[in-house]
Amino acid sequence: QVQLVESGGGSVQAGGSLNLSCAVSGYTGIRNCMAWFRQVPGKEREGVALIYSGGGRIYWADSVKGRFTISQDDAENTIYLQMNSLKPEDTAVYYCAAPSPGGRCRMTDFGYWGQGTQVTVSS
DSSP: OOEEEEEOOEEEETTOOEEEEEEEESOOSOOOEEEEEEEOTTSOOEEEEEEETTSOEEEOOGGGTTTEEEEEEGGGTEEEEEEOSOOGGGOEEEEEEEEOTTOOSOGGGEEEEOOOEEEEEEO
16 A cells, blocks of 8 residues: 655745655555645645656746755655745645556656645745
C-alpha cells in the first residue's frame, strides 16, 4: 500500500520560509518522479513542481520559480519543497504525489496522494 505523508506546513508572515517534507513508503515498481501540488478551496488543484528520479526538475507554476526548490533524498525516500520569500497568494493545502503505475510523469499521471499540509502566509 502506497503511503505519502507530508509535514512541515504552518503559518508564516510574508517573506518567510517553510520546508515541506513528504515521506514515501510502499511504492513498488519504478518510480520515475514525484511532485508537489497545491489547492485553494474553491479552485482547481495546481501543479507546483516535479522532480525526476535522476534529479531533473520542472517548476510548473511560474509564480514559484526562483522562490521554491524541489529536492529529494533517495536514501530516505523523501522529497522536499523549500519555499522562500513566501507570499499570501502561496496560501493553500500542499500535496505531494506519486505517479500511478506506468505513469509518465505528466500532470495527469499522478494517482497517489498524501493527506496534504496547510500553508498559510499572512501579509
